[in-house]
Amino acid sequence: MKENKNISGFKTPENYFEHFEERLFSKISEEKFPKSAGHTVPDGYFENMEDRVLKAVINSEKPTKVIPLFAKKYVGYAAAIAACLIIGFTVFNTKTDSSSLDSLQLAAIDTYIEDGNLNLDLYDLTTYIDDEDITDLNLDNHQFSETTLENYLLENVDAETLINEQ
């Protein structure tokens, strides 16, 4: 190939030509896609949205009224029955295993979280944690062995994500 006689001084970003075809073919394919998604909104939907949103914000901040689970008159009966059950349980079941109770509770909590019932997202969490809590966190970097980490990555990270994140 003939060498350029004069050098212009221009440069291209790194790997520019390597991915050129990919970008070009992507662009050509895109040209055939419809230009709009086809969605519409009800008439006047965006009008007065400021008022509706503010109302929703105010409503979301109102403390919710707590309805007692049991009416007061039944509380006495319930307490009496509970007391009998506790006494009966203590008297007739002397063999207690606190470790199994602990593990049962932990398992129940694990299932509860795994089932997605703990609906806390990043924004909710940050409202409970301040900077001091974060510094107080004692992160133990050695709690996972290399083998455990490797196994976890092999099982849980798909190749496509890795390629995409490159």
Next chain:
Amino acid sequence: MVEEQELVTALQTEAEKESAFRELVMQYKERLYWQIRNMVLDHDDADDVLQNTFIKIFRNINSFKGDSKLHTWMYRIAANESITFLNKKAKRNNVSIENLKDNALRNLESDVYFEGDQLQLQFQKAIATLPDRQRLIFTMKYFEDHTFEELSEILETSVGGLKSSYHIAVKKITEFIKTQDETL
């Protein structure tokens, strides 16, 4: 239009918070709505997610430290809210996320707020085959015309990763449409 920095200061000042928030809603309601709508497809669902997004913005504005731009932060909240909504809805209806998308697409055919033609419907079906995050990247880039640099800030992913993800999405959509055309 009020400058973003001024708006942040007003939003974090108790006396001006409400009027500044009105201004914020006015400026961003449509942009955030379309971002959400392209993910959840149904208008009523998009309205719910949009309201939740603004509620989160209002509640957390005091902890916004300006590490990113205000609009970047808001788009990020809207993106997370959309994905969280879809997962919660699938769980509530006891269906997989794929079934949820299939149902949404079926509903689209009779949706009064969808006036797309057959090609647009097929396009929506093709987009629905993408994994959530790739769908988010594709719709935000294609329909809302964000630059990769903006998307990189919003989604906290490298520009290279986003470009690659976007091109893979385009390829998948093209292939899906081609296969559908062949079977017709």
